[in-house]
Amino acid sequence: MTNVSHILRKTGHRLTKQRQQILRALTCRPQSVEEIKSALLSQRIAIDTTTIYRTLDCLVKLGIVAKTRFNEHNAKYELLGKTHHHHLVCTTCSAVKDIPLDDDFLMKKVKKLTNFHVQSHTLEFFGLCKHCQ
Amino acid sequence: MTNVSHILRKTGHRLTKQRQQILRALTCRPQSVEEIKSALLSQRIAIDTTTIYRTLDCLVKLGIVAKTRFNEHNAKYELLGKTHHHHLVCTTCSAVKDIPLDDDFLMKKVKKLTNFHVQSHTLEFFGLCKHCQ
């Protein structure tokens, strides 16, 4: 967190109360803006939706947060941890599980096969979790 | 196509003129609803946006079409061909390129590591295409 406030300041941003609270509400699991908002509300913290969007945009640009879409109408945001991982999304109960996978293999293959300069990638698995099978 | 009309009938659906035209407009590259609509319009075929949405929903449910999202506000739809492939999406010009990748390796690993029953997956690469580098 201290790290994050450093990055914010360095890039000419301000560490406001709202940003601190939004950062505290972020998890390493993907959450929608509405989920973040109600998580904050349950702690009696009311922050405008617009502010949450703008804060997340900012954090995504700074590489602190990742934005993902699971073929749903809304985007999800998750705190970028140290470890690169992927998601298992249950198509029935929408539960999300992380899974660490070594995908260097694929990245290298893409580099070999194309002249595309890869900056990032997403790898998501959809199916049934233990409970929903 | 004949195959598709068979599937439609078998599942209690009707092969309308609109559906035939939408099917003809579909490609193996992901297109948005608006793109499909203007592709049809350029052939002087006017189909309501709602109808396109409903037709695509139907085709997705029948496994004929795949719906993807590339971290954009709108969804893209592509005809499911025989060959499983992935996408390279240019973050500058939005061009999409297909790439065949053997990911059995990853699928097997997921099966080993978890008790999740995988039904499908998405693997997308984002970066710069040849022209935008």
Add this chain to the structure above:
DNA sequence: TGACTTATTGCAACTGATTTGCAATAATTC
């Protein structure tokens, strides 16, 4: 500390994507 600069907030209004309700239409069935 207190004044100053300017990034950030909250509200309202807006845009764009997608969905829903419903009456009119047209594909299949018999």
Add this chain to the structure above:
DNA sequence: GAATTATTGCAAATCAGTTGCAATAAGTCA
């Protein structure tokens, strides 16, 4: 060809996300 009912097109609604702007507050510096 008539009957049944899935499908269409239109209008209106909803949902996610964005934009404009005046009021506020974080960081800066004397």
